Amino acid sequence: MIDATVLITYSLVVLGFVFIPGPATLLTVARATTSGTKVGIATGAGITVGDIIHTIMAVVGISAIIATSATLFSIVKYLGAAYLVYLGIKGIIEKAPVDLGLGRVPITAPQAFRQAILAEVLNPKTALFFLAFLPQFVVPENGYVIAQLTILGVLFALIGFFSTIVYSVAAGGLGNFLRRNPTVLKWQGKVVGGIYCALGARLALQER
Structure with missing residues (x-):
């Protein structure tokens, strides 16, 4: 199995990697800011x-x-880009609720969960990253290469989830403050939609 030294080194590398703002962080922060920490x-x-x-x-x-x-x-790549742009345009044209006091939010947690899965799966750059990154920490001499890859991948996902929780709590608190401003409520959907469109365009223009 995986050596403890390799596992610790890998965890530290991933921890530093996931806290660098990237597309996943932007999506999480955008959702938390406009719809709350839970979303x-x-x-x-x-x-x-x-x-x-x-x-x-x-x-x-x-x-x-x-x-x-x-x-x-x-x-x-283009399926993923099209999906992100679709979410962006939808966010731009939809009218945001003007009263969140009734518990209404631009998107529910289950909707955000499903959209995030699809957006992540349809990102071929992530697929190539996993393919290139995980094997660097596999030691064939330790046997069970498939098990090592699986453990490393799941660990990466869990550490990444930890980082999104941190960002969600911070952004959710900020969002609660911002949403008291009617102007913010009016423009929040357009801002989030713009972020999604930009991410979609970025993905479409990326090379292998």
């Missing part, structure tokens, strides 16, 4: 599930197929 955590949980799916894909070799097939990579 932000649900978004993070969805991303975590997506990362576990990518771990399974890397273990069984699907990610390798994506890596070697330019056509398949492009299909997955």
Whole structure:
């Protein structure tokens, strides 16, 4: 199995990596700010599930197929980009609730969870990252390579979930303050929608 030294080194590297703001962090913060901490955590949980799916894909070799097939990579990439842009446009054109005192929020936690899973799974860059990153910490001499890859992938997802919880709590508290301002309520959907559209465009323009 995995050596304790390797596991500690890997955990520290991942911990530093996941706290660097990236697309997953932006999505989580955007949701937490506009819809509350619970929705932000649900978004993070969805991303975590997506990362576990990518771990399974890397273990069984699907990610390798994506890596070697330019056509398949492009299909997955553009599907992911289109989905993010769709969410963005939807957020821009939908009218945000003007009274959150009744418990209404732009998106519910289950909706955010499902959207985050799909957005993460449809990101081929994440698939390639798992395919390239995880094997660097595998020691074949220790045997059970598949088990090592699985443990490393799940650990990455869990550490990532921890980081999204931290960001969700911070952003959720800020969002509670901002949402007391009617102007913020009016523009929050457009801001979040713009973030999603930008992430979609970024994904579409990325090369392998």
